[in-house]
Amino acid sequence: MRKPIVFTSEREMPPMAVSLADMSHNRTGGWRYMRPIYSEKIAPCKNACPVGNDIPRILSLVSEGRYEEAWRLFRQTSPLPGVCGRVCYHPCETRCNRKDFDEALSIASLERFVADACFDLEDKISDRPKRSEKIAIVGSGPAGLTCAYFLAKDGYAVTVFEAASQPGGMLRLGIPSYRLPREVLDREIELIARWGVEFRTNTKIGQDIDIEKLWEQYDALFVATGAHHSRALSIPGEEFALTGLEFLKAVNAGQTVNIGKRTLIIGGGNTAMDCARTALRLGAQPLVVYRRTRAEMPAIAEEIEEAEHEGVQFEFLAAPTAICRRDGKLEVHCVRMQLGEPDRSGRRRPVPIPGSDFRILTDSVLKAVGEEPDLSFLSEHLETSEGIVMERAQGLLERAGIFIGGDAQTGPSTVAQAMRSGRETAYAIMRFLRGERKPKAPQLDEALRVNFSYFVHKPRVPTPQLPVSERTSSFAETKRALSVDQARTEASRCFSCGVCNTCDNCWVFCPDAAIVRTNGSYSVNYDFCKGCGVCAEECPRSVISLVEEEL
Amino acid sequence: MTPTLTGTKKVVTGNHAVSYGAMLARVQVISAYPITPQTQVVELLSEFCANGTLRAKFIKVESEHSAMAALIGAASTGARTFTATSAHGLALMHEMLHWAAGARLPIVMADINRAMGPPWSVWTDQNDSLSQRDTGWMQVYCESNQEVLDTVIQAYRVAEKVSMPAMLVLDAFVLSHTAEPIEIPDQSLVDEYLPPYRPLYKLDPNDPRSFGALAPPDVYMELRYKMHQAMEDALIEWARADEEFSELFGRRYGLIEPYRADDAEILLVTSGTVTSTAREVIDELRAEGRRVGLLKIRVFRPFPAQLVRAALQDTEKVAVLDRNISFGMGGIFAQEIKSALYNSTKRPPIFGFVAGLGGRDITPSVIREIIDYTESHDEPEDLIWVGVKR
Structure with a gap:
């Protein structure tokens, strides 16, 4: 205790009740039962990103015009920002905290912007440990490419085997160029190759090369062959239908495919949408026949919207029962469906309505009712279950040094999921080769609480689009890049959830002056902090947590 | 705009x-x-x-x-x-x-x-x-x-x-x-008149104080x-x-403002907009030869008691017009003026009028009525309701 100031007359007193002496003897921290701690959180966008891109930091760099740094930050988690910025289903945007304030950030457009702006940049090939182990990757789709990138960056010799004539897997074979221009894909594969990854194309597993041989020659093997086997319709006349994937592969390879004036596409997934929009660009009138309603379509919502926008026709609640030839055309027999009880997927099961048969006359039929992996090349003593290897961590195959990932493991999924699988497998292979166990990754809390009072409403910058009139006559990319101004404006809308940007609010608001500010960072002086929580409340972006004091 | x-x-x-x-x-x-x-x-x-x-x-x-x-x-x-x-x-x-x-x-x-x-x-x-x-x-x-x-x-x-x-x-x-x-005065003149606020003590994380x-x-x-x-x-x-x-x-208002008060036998005390109406009535009454004047109270807190005393003590009667009521006592301005004058040696009688509550118009004839009442009565009254329908 200091000596108290004693006033002998009102003249000595200040006009109001204000402390005039140093009060630091009064260590009010002892009153505290809640403790504020600075603990950065994971932004929901980043948490939702299968690839784990550090979105808030990247957007902060974009808003400052620091595109190269943004691009290099992308490449710490992803070798394919140009691809993802175009084709990803952006679960980041779905989780963006800003959607509860006005509109989610246009994260995908910004990723694409960064990739485009840095198209000519190259990775700095760093000094890597020299490693003797060789790794074979079968399949050069997003899973294989991502796995190769992370292994090669860590010094491993990686060889990628690809059945097609060029690497890229489904990115090249399945995704139409109006969604993913090939120069973008080529460039990002080229940058992976710069790390010393060897690509052996025109080499099909089980045909040109044997898995047992690879297993002998390499120290580890990653099977990322994707899901290319089209499911059957199991109806009479199925042989008249072309598989959607074959159709896309042919068109994407530049071959001429004659589908006539009218084409009927069976299915409601992404392949169906790609088929329909591709058919439109070949001058056909596509009609999508789907057995449930629009709400149950498994395709990405954006793809459905774009298809509708471009003029694709839909016939919902209809299922084909037979395909016949008639007068040089095809006649598809359909039955009207209604939705019954929910099935295992949670969607309502379509049930045929008796006597509701109808027929559609068409020039061609494309079936796109799903794909599945074809793992027939695996020899019999390599265990799989239901065509898919079970949990890698527990499966026999991991111990054997053979890893399966991407669509080959999960069945058809997204590019981003395949990339996650590729990266995780890269690390699993490293651990396998070094005899390490999987470390327990610290689980960061999500930054879910944003103090909206500190933000002003600002509309989302729409992604520029090619007009529909210019779309259907060519395979030109439909989405356009944001301008520099648009990108910076849009990036500046980011709340930076969970990431401190030294706004000073905690320091300004602390009623006990217990926040210490030094060189752009803060700490709490617990001798004086009473644990009132004002700092945590006023932190706009959820960086400060309030935890109970341990007794 | x-x-x-x-x-x-x-x-x-x-x-x-x-x-x-x-x-x-x-x-x-x-x-x-x-x-x-x-x-x-x-x-x-x-x-x-x-x-x-x-x-x-x-x-x-x-x-x-x-x-x-x-x-x-x-x-x-x-x-x-x-x-x-x-x-x-x-x-x-x-x-x-x-x-x-x-x-x-x-x-x-x-x-x-x-x-x-x-x-x-x-x-x-x-x-x-x-x-x-x-x-x-x-x-x-x-x-x-x-x-x-x-x-x-x-x-x-x-x-x-x-x-x-x-x-x-x-x-x-x-x-x-x-x-x-x-x-609308010129901004630079206002800036000259009103410098930025510099408090003696303020909340500042760099100089923390308890308030x-x-x-x-x-x-x-x-x-x-x-x-x-x-x-x-x-x-x-x-x-x-x-x-x-x-x-x-070039404009001033005073804390109080006397109007044609110098030789007035009756002074009417007002505040707010009713003052403007009262000025007109005073002019009319003066034209009729009646010795009446006006005192506008502008600054009510702090109450300029000395000024009010000086302005009112030499008149014969004071009429206070209150557009308010302290229930159980009367008009509030009248109370203040009475208390300001009480310790003075010269204390003219004070008539307290309450009028215009809830926005009822105080017209020139209402003000005339107040003056007439004051003139015709010798004994002051604490509370006179004006215009109540009884």
Whole structure:
């Protein structure tokens, strides 16, 4: 205790009740039962990103015009920002905290912007440990490419085997160029190759090369062959239908495919949408026949919207029962469906309505009712279950040094999921080769609480689009890049959830002056902090947590 | 709205005169909650903030209590602060009014005089502001839109000088919604008149202090004494502020304003807009040869008791016109004037009239009736209701 100031007359007193002496003897921290701690959180966008891109930091760099740094930050988690910025289903945007304030950030457009702006940049090939182990990757789709990138960056010799004539897997074979221009894909594969990854194309597993041989020659093997086997319709006349994937592969390879004036596409997934929009660009009138309603379509919502926008026709609640030839055309027999009880997927099961048969006359039929992996090349003593290897961590195959990932493991999924699988497998292979166990990754809390009072409403910058009139006559990319101004404006809308940007609010608001500010960072002086929580409340972006004091 | 016309004549309502005054005073933080008839004051200010005419933070709040609380916080950091309210809004602020004064924060507020409910009324009378008489806020009653604008600027000058909050008061609709041509002073002149606010102590993380802490009985009374001293000082500061204002802008209002009072046998005491009506009636009565005059009370807190005493003690009779009522006693201005004169050796009889409650018009004939009554009665009466249908 200091000596108290004693006033002998009102003249000595200040006009109001204000402390005039140093009060630091009064260590009010002892009153505290809640403790504020600075603990950065994971932004929901980043948490939702299968690839784990550090979105808030990247957007902060974009808003400052620091595109190269943004691009290099992308490449710490992803070798394919140009691809993802175009084709990803952006679960980041779905989780963006800003959607509860006005509109989610246009994260995908910004990723694409960064990739485009840095198209000519190259990775700095760093000094890597020299490693003797060789790794074979079968399949050069997003899973294989991502796995190769992370292994090669860590010094491993990686060889990628690809059945097609060029690497890229489904990115090249399945995704139409109006969604993913090939120069973008080529460039990002080229940058992976710069790390010393060897690509052996025109080499099909089980045909040109044997898995047992690879297993002998390499120290580890990653099977990322994707899901290319089209499911059957199991109806009479199925042989008249072309598989959607074959159709896309042919068109994407530049071959001429004659589908006539009218084409009927069976299915409601992404392949169906790609088929329909591709058919439109070949001058056909596509009609999508789907057995449930629009709400149950498994395709990405954006793809459905774009298809509708471009003029694709839909016939919902209809299922084909037979395909016949008639007068040089095809006649598809359909039955009207209604939705019954929910099935295992949670969607309502379509049930045929008796006597509701109808027929559609068409020039061609494309079936796109799903794909599945074809793992027939695996020899019999390599265990799989239901065509898919079970949990890698527990499966026999991991111990054997053979890893399966991407669509080959999960069945058809997204590019981003395949990339996650590729990266995780890269690390699993490293651990396998070094005899390490999987470390327990610290689980960061999500930054879910944003103090909206500190933000002003600002509309989302729409992604520029090619007009529909210019779309259907060519395979030109439909989405356009944001301008520099648009990108910076849009990036500046980011709340930076969970990431401190030294706004000073905690320091300004602390009623006990217990926040210490030094060189752009803060700490709490617990001798004086009473644990009132004002700092945590006023932190706009959820960086400060309030935890109970341990007794 | 073209808001940057300064140094020009402009036709504006009383409410907008308030807004222009606050803008010219370069207020830094505004917090307000809308209430009829005040809303236009802060509407225009919010536009000024939005379009950049005024670089101020406009804090939206959920009540008048919060509005005042926000300004107390802002003023504590050294910001120049402003709000406006009316009637029930002012009543809801009551607790915070004490706090602002006790913390010695020079917050300035406009109160648009509106009658209290129930029954609901949006029209004018003075009970809302007079109910806050003892909170430690200065109160200035305005008669014209020009006076409104000028008083906002003067109020900051005085409030910041003596570290006490100030409330300017204007009649609902009669002034708030009535447009008059006024001069919008030049910003550079206002800047010359009103320097930036520099508080003695302020909230600052770099120089942390504790404010408003517990004061034991051995110091509390001194702090209250100092508040009263500040109010006494404010009487001098209002006179000084008015004097310097007239030098720069050519207009002055005084703390009180006598009108044709010199040889008056009856002096009518008024406040607010009814003063303008009374001037007309006095002119008419003078033309008829009757020796009547007028005393307008402008600054009500601090109460200029000496000035009032000097102005009234030599007349034969005093008639006080109150647009308010303290139930169980009478008009509040009449009470104040009686108490100001009581310790004087010369004490003219005082007639207390209550009129115009809830916005009922006080017409020239009402004022004539008050003068006639005073003239024809020898014994003073504490409370005479004017115009009550009985």
